Amino acid sequence: MPYTYDHPHPAVTVDIVLFTLRGGHFEVLLIRRAQPPYEGLWALPGGFVAIDESLRRAAWRELKEETGVNAVYLEQLYTFGRPDRDPRERVISVAYLALLPPGTARVTADSDAAEADWWPANDLPALAFDHERIVAKAIGRLRGRLGYSSMALQLMPAEFTLPELQAAYEAILGEPQDRRNFRKKILSLDIVEPTGQTSRRGAHRPARLYRACDRNVRYW
Amino acid sequence: MPYTYDHPHPAVTVDIVLFTLRGGHFEVLLIRRAQPPYEGLWALPGGFVAIDESLRRAAWRELKEETGVNAVYLEQLYTFGRPDRDPRERVISVAYLALLPPGTARVTADSDAAEADWWPANDLPALAFDHERIVAKAIGRLRGRLGYSSMALQLMPAEFTLPELQAAYEAILGEPQDRRNFRKKILSLDIVEPTGQTSRRGAHRPARLYRACDRNVRYW
DNA sequence: GCAAAAGTGTTCCAGATACACCCATGT
DNA sequence: ACATGGGTGTATCTGGAACACTTTTGC
Numbered sequence: 001m002p003y004t005y006d007h008p009h010p011a012v013t014v015d016i017v018l019f020t021l022r023g024g025h026f027e028v029l030l031i032r033r034a035q036p037p038y039e040g041l042w043a044l045p046g047g048f049v050a051i052d053e054s055l056r057r058a059a060w061r062e063l064k065e066e067t068g069v070n071a072v073y074l075e076q077l078y079t080f081g082r083p084d085r086d087p088r089e090r091v092i093s094v095a096y097l098a099l100l101p102p103g104t105a106r107v108t109a110d111s112d113a114a115e116a117d118w119w120p121a122n123d124l125p126a127l128a129f130d131h132e133r134i135v136a137k138a139i140g141r142l143r144g145r146l147g148y149s150s151m152a153l154q155l156m157p158a159e160f161t162l163p164e165l166q167a168a169y170e171a172i173l174g175e176p177q178d179r180r181n182f183r184k185k186i187l188s189l190d191i192v193e194p195t196g197q198t199s200r201r202g203a204h205r206p207a208r209l210y211r212a213c214d215r216n217v218r219y220w
Numbered sequence: 221m222p223y224t225y226d227h228p229h230p231a232v233t234v235d236i237v238l239f240t241l242r243g244g245h246f247e248v249l250l251i252r253r254a255q256p257p258y259e260g261l262w263a264l265p266g267g268f269v270a271i272d273e274s275l276r277r278a279a280w281r282e283l284k285e286e287t288g289v290n291a292v293y294l295e296q297l298y299t300f301g302r303p304d305r306d307p308r309e310r311v312i313s314v315a316y317l318a319l320l321p322p323g324t325a326r327v328t329a330d331s332d333a334a335e336a337d338w339w340p341a342n343d344l345p346a347l348a349f350d351h352e353r354i355v356a357k358a359i360g361r362l363r364g365r366l367g368y369s370s371m372a373l374q375l376m377p378a379e380f381t382l383p384e385l386q387a388a389y390e391a392i393l394g395e396p397q398d399r400r401n402f403r404k405k406i407l408s409l410d411i412v413e414p415t416g417q418t419s420r421r422g423a424h425r426p427a428r429l430y431r432a433c434d435r436n437v438r439y440w
Numbered sequence: 441g442c443a444a445a446a447g448t449g450t451t452c453c454a455g456a457t458a459c460a461c462c463c464a465t466g467t
Numbered sequence: 468a469c470a471t472g473g474g475t476g477t478a479t480c481t482g483g484a485a486c487a488c489t490t491t492t493g494c
Binding site for chain 2: 443444445446447448449
């Protein structure tokens with residue numbers, strides 16, 4: 001059933017840059033394209049915005065459809081609209097940044113996508129469309145916010161130790177942090193609270209467990 | 221001539237929040253709508269994105285068409301896409317933030333718009349659509365960046381005094397700044413240089429004139 | 441000489457950085 | 468006992484905030 005308009009309309013998609021931490025590595029979810037254009041290349045998960053759903057909802061739905069993932073955090077990133085960014089038709093893409101705690105959900109490509117997999121955010125394969133720019137922008141946004149927001153907690157499991165959180169910061173920022181200063185900074189942000197438990201695995205002193213504070217701090 | 225698609229496409233518009241300083245007041249350009257919906261209400265300048273132009277170019281063109289204005293600064297702000305934001309059809313709007321030095325261009329509404337005028341940014345009339353939210357977001361963005369960018373210089377004439385620049389900051393932030401601290405901060409940002417001239421009008425000590433540094437500092 | 445605005449310097453505080461030692465556990 | 472990683476405190480530096488007096492001009 002065709003849809004007709006007086007003047008040409010671009011297609012509108014959402015693309016999602018979904019970050020997670022796997023085995024201490026900072027990674028992005030990519031889908032291998034099963035169809036042209038860019039067949040066989042890796043691309044961000046995403047798809048068309050349905051005519052009656054919000055952009056945010058579209059991002060959430062696409063992520064779930066393509067990967068089985070329920071992201072816990074979703075933030076609009078930027079809108080990419082150069083006329084030539086898709087060779088098929090004019091496509092304007094509203095990019096979202098999403099965060100997922102490790103081990104939350106199984107990533108399973110649906111029929112649309114040949115394959116879904118995690119890639120190191122700092123060492124990506126060739127990407128379809130302008131998705132490399134989108135990922136770069138997402139990494140910049142995340143890094144910029146780490147210092148003064150609780151965003152990073154969205155990449156952590158329900159309970160975690162401060163050394164684990166520090167390792168997460170270091171994986172994202174790509175540079176080591178001083179342990180004492182890191183600890184002071186996080187505690188002064190007042191975004192975590194101790195559970196009272198400790199994590200004792202390994203031949204050394206156990207680390208205290210923390211959780212994110214109830215009142216979820218605003219990111220913006 | 222109709223345009224037909226397999227699945228429904230939203231319309232995509234750009235809306236521009238154009239700020240300026242007029243007579244020391246922080247103001248936004250609004251257009252009075254000549255047609256329904258929201259006929260007679262004030263709205264942001266904007267319009268449809270042509271099928272072969274970039275979003276940025278569309279913003280620039282619409283601003284010029286509707287107001288005769290060549291903004292000197294244009295930055296993508298956010299994309300607004302709630303399904304019910306326009307009663308006619310699904311419209312996704314990519315909002316831009318624009319800045320204009322005072323007295324640069326004449327604001328003249330074209331045939332599309334009944335009337336174009338400047339309104340105090342902090343005391344707006346009722347706006348059409350979700351434009352109040354858009355303006356609020358733009359003000360937030362501008363205020364947030366003032367402290368560490370040279371954005372404010374885009375609201376100044378080619379030559380200006382530091383007290384004039386301070387007055388601009390105060391108009392935008394809505395709160396007074398300490399003169400000595402303000403001066404130190406601006407000079408340490410290294411975004412202005414003295415012209416060597418002074419501005420001597422009024423019965424008092426003349427102020428030194430400055431201009432923006434050649435190498436335009438990045439805003440982001 | 442006086443009114444009016446421009447220009448300047450110091451003190452203080454808070455947040456960031458640099459840095460080294462003790463603690464709790466498993467083996 | 469020792470190896471491993473967790474936990475802590477202090478000195479220093481830097482940037483921001485508070486704050487008052489002198490200078491230059493027009494009248």
